[in-house]
Amino acid sequence: MKRLLNRCRSIGRAAAALTTCGLLLCQSPVQAGGPIRVGGATFGIQGQPFVWDPAAMPVKYRVDPGPLSKRPDGTVVIDHAAGVARVKSLFDTWQNVPTAAISYGNIGDILPAPPYTGGPVGTAQNFIAVFASCDAGTQSPIIFDADGSIFGGLGLPRGVIGFAGACKLDPVNGRFVSGLAALNGRFQDGFSASQLTAAEFDHAFAHEFGHFSGLDHSQINVNVLSGQPRACNLDDLAGLPLMFPILFCQARSAAGLPVLAPDDMAWISRLYPVTGSPPPGKTLTSSAYGTISGKVLFTDGITQAQGVNVIARQVGSPRTIAVSVVSGYLFTGNPGQTVTCLDPSNPTTATCANLGSRFGSHNPALIGQYEILLPPGNYTVEVESVFAAFAGGSRLGPLDPPIPVPGTFANTGPMSVSAGAMVVQDITLQGTPQRFDAFESAALQAPAAPMAWLRREEFLTEKRRA
Amino acid sequence: MSVHTFIAVRGWTASRLRKQLFQAGCVLLLVVLAAGSLPAQRGAITLPQNLDKLVEEAAIIVRGHVVSAGVEPHPELANLSTLVVTLRVEETLKGQASSTFTFRQFIWDVRDRFDDAGYYKGQHLLLLMIKPSALGLSSPAGLEQGRFRIVRNPEGNLVAVNSHGNAGLFHELAPQLRAKGVPLAPRLAALVEQPTPGPVPLDDLRKLIRLLAGSK
Numbered sequence: 001m002k003r004l005l006n007r008c009r010s011i012g013r014a015a016a017a018l019t020t021c022g023l024l025l026c027q028s029p030v031q032a033g034g035p036i037r038v039g040g041a042t043f044g045i046q047g048q049p050f051v052w053d054p055a056a057m058p059v060k061y062r063v064d065p066g067p068l069s070k071r072p073d074g075t076v077v078i079d080h081a082a083g084v085a086r087v088k089s090l091f092d093t094w095q096n097v098p099t100a101a102i103s104y105g106n107i108g109d110i111l112p113a114p115p116y117t118g119g120p121v122g123t124a125q126n127f128i129a130v131f132a133s134c135d136a137g138t139q140s141p142i143i144f145d146a147d148g149s150i151f152g153g154l155g156l157p158r159g160v161i162g163f164a165g166a167c168k169l170d171p172v173n174g175r176f177v178s179g180l181a182a183l184n185g186r187f188q189d190g191f192s193a194s195q196l197t198a199a200e201f202d203h204a205f206a207h208e209f210g211h212f213s214g215l216d217h218s219q220i221n222v223n224v225l226s227g228q229p230r231a232c233n234l235d236d237l238a239g240l241p242l243m244f245p246i247l248f249c250q251a252r253s254a255a256g257l258p259v260l261a262p263d264d265m266a267w268i269s270r271l272y273p274v275t276g277s278p279p280p281g282k283t284l285t286s287s288a289y290g291t292i293s294g295k296v297l298f299t300d301g302i303t304q305a306q307g308v309n310v311i312a313r314q315v316g317s318p319r320t321i322a323v324s325v326v327s328g329y330l331f332t333g334n335p336g337q338t339v340t341c342l343d344p345s346n347p348t349t350a351t352c353a354n355l356g357s358r359f360g361s362h363n364p365a366l367i368g369q370y371e372i373l374l375p376p377g378n379y380t381v382e383v384e385s386v387f388a389a390f391a392g393g394s395r396l397g398p399l400d401p402p403i404p405v406p407g408t409f410a411n412t413g414p415m416s417v418s419a420g421a422m423v424v425q426d427i428t429l430q431g432t433p434q435r436f437d438a439f440e441s442a443a444l445q446a447p448a449a450p451m452a453w454l455r456r457e458e459f460l461t462e463k464r465r466a
Numbered sequence: 467m468s469v470h471t472f473i474a475v476r477g478w479t480a481s482r483l484r485k486q487l488f489q490a491g492c493v494l495l496l497v498v499l500a501a502g503s504l505p506a507q508r509g510a511i512t513l514p515q516n517l518d519k520l521v522e523e524a525a526i527i528v529r530g531h532v533v534s535a536g537v538e539p540h541p542e543l544a545n546l547s548t549l550v551v552t553l554r555v556e557e558t559l560k561g562q563a564s565s566t567f568t569f570r571q572f573i574w575d576v577r578d579r580f581d582d583a584g585y586y587k588g589q590h591l592l593l594l595m596i597k598p599s600a601l602g603l604s605s606p607a608g609l610e611q612g613r614f615r616i617v618r619n620p621e622g623n624l625v626a627v628n629s630h631g632n633a634g635l636f637h638e639l640a641p642q643l644r645a646k647g648v649p650l651a652p653r654l655a656a657l658v659e660q661p662t663p664g665p666v667p668l669d670d671l672r673k674l675i676r677l678l679a680g681s682k
Contacts, residue, residue: 124601125543128543128546131574132545132546152599154601154603155572155601155604156510157596157609158523159519159607159611161510161511161513162510162511163511165575180574204511205511246633358580388631394630
């Protein structure tokens with residue numbers, strides 16, 4: 001009887017776990033601690049990050065013919081030429097990574113898109129027309145809202161500095177087709193309230209151009225949040241990714257650091273590896289990076305854990321040289337289902353509202369998978385929770401909201417990483433709740449087998465005996 | 467458009483934050499789980515604004531439940547996707563609103579078009595909305611900062627949290643209130659003097675908003 005009760009409790013826990021997972025995962029369009037989009041079962045290439053077409057470099061963008069910033073009285077503060085140079089410099093930040101095969105090219109002024117006929121975009125109506133052309137994949141515009149009037153016309157609040165990202169995606173090949181960035185020059189006019197320094201403005205848009213290029217947020221040295229804003233420890237700042245979700249510290253360049261942290265450089269190299277014969281100024285990615293990869297597992301050593309931030313830190317420089325990824329970054333737990341469609345026999349977007357996320361692999365082998373590109377050296381690997389406030393627009397990783405790490409893990413010992421080599425290191429969390437779900441039982445299934453949860457107990461018992 | 471809200475959180479008095487980070491994270495997690503996911507308008511870089519600035523910019527502040535939310539073309543600009551949200555108003559904290567309140571918001575991120583930027587029927591919200599533009603478009607002040615989900619915490623009390631986890635919401639608010647001569651009850655004073663990231667009691671937030679709205 002007691003055993004039966006224990007079984008019932010186990011089932012109850014399993015049901016609760018499933019419910020929790022359902023709540024979490026069904027709300028999780030996939031993003032990652034690396035790529036911002038991952039292809040799904042029917043959209044893009046399943047399990048592969050969306051990227052700009054490597055065979056069609058450079059990424060071609062067009063720039064607003066007007067000034068970047070002007071005061072309310074019309075005085076130009078940053079003229080067009082300086083604005084174009086600023087944009088180029090921000091893109092160059094990413095292009096200059098020697099192990100990344102991405103480049104950007106300004107191919108001229110923004111194309112007319114009726115009723116916009118050319119010249120400074122300047123108004124919300126013109127912006128909307130240009131935006132539509134981006135949506136159609138016609139062009140990738142960089143728009144200067146010199147005095148904030150475009151943003152005002154769009155009903156955006158005063159505090160919006162800008163926005164950026166992809167407009168159109170190629171659902172077959174998993175490519176970005178077009179993208180857009182809009183920069184609010186009001187924050188650089190030296191006159192309006194809430195001015196930003198040039199370093200802060202550039203830092204913000206270098207980050208945005210990271211998103212434009214396909215990168216998601218990263219979390220390393222999150223302890224900076226317990227310090228004073230704009231006064232972060234230089235070691236922490238050196239390792240803090242440009243793609244950290246919150247501008248909490250001083251701008252990296254203002255502290256004499258390169259704009260990109262090791263994490264940023266590793267991930268742009270992961271998305272756009274240099275292969276074959278490197279062009280001048282570029283280096284084979286495989287000759288400059290090795291990899292640590294594996295799975296994050298629950299204590300049972302079977303169940304994979306998604307949403308755990310994994311950080312590899314270089315021995316001797318743990319704060320400054322570190323690269324991270326969120327486990328399960330390629331996977332979506334929201335594959336959809338058709339059971340509750342209004343018309344189950346005809347499951348279409350019109351009859352179902354539960355077709356799941358278009359993004360992220362449905363392969364359960366990837367639930368706890370992680371992979372970190374690293375410069376050669378000795379590294380330890382650690383895990384941590386994604387900071388709970390990193391949700392919504394500041395989200396990080398495949399789960400929104402994030403979850404606490406379901407157990408503990410002592411850092412690994414040092415591991416040697418060599419260029420071009422891969423080190424496999426699974427991470428088994430300790431003290432996790434018991435787990436049971438459809439995915440973990442899949443490996444144990446056999447024809448005419450007893451219920452999976454019974455067989456799981458047998459499996460574990462045998463494992464313990466062995 | 468890509469995911470992103472770039473927050474600059476300035477001036478947290480922070481040695482205590484280290485100790486409270488984990489606790490706050492756990493509490494916040496429970497709340498956001500209860501609130502559902504927090505997808506919000508993505509891809510924007512916004513300046514951090516404290517509650518005073520948000521209230522100042524808001525033309526109307528309402529609390530209520532979402533009756534409907536959906537993406538539809540702008541009535542005059544057919545190629546512009548807009549989000550239209552209607553609330554059943556239960557309380558107006560600033561400005562004038564009738565029993566229902568509808569706003570139309572510009573959205574640029576392709577994901578926002580699929581999930582109505584995280585608005586859904588039945589959602590309980592406190593919204594600090596700016597004055598609509600000539601095109602009839604409006605947004606919460608500070609975008610995600612002026613959009614609070616209201617949920618019950620594990621103790622059963624109503625709390626409010628924005629998509630920044632309320633980070634920076636009370637930053638430098640205490641001196642601003644003092645400068646305006648706004649008196650605070652001890653409980654509210656403690657809240658603004660020693661802010662921690664995470665949800666705040668709805669009643670406290672309402673009282674603060676009323677005080678700030680009345681002090682203008």
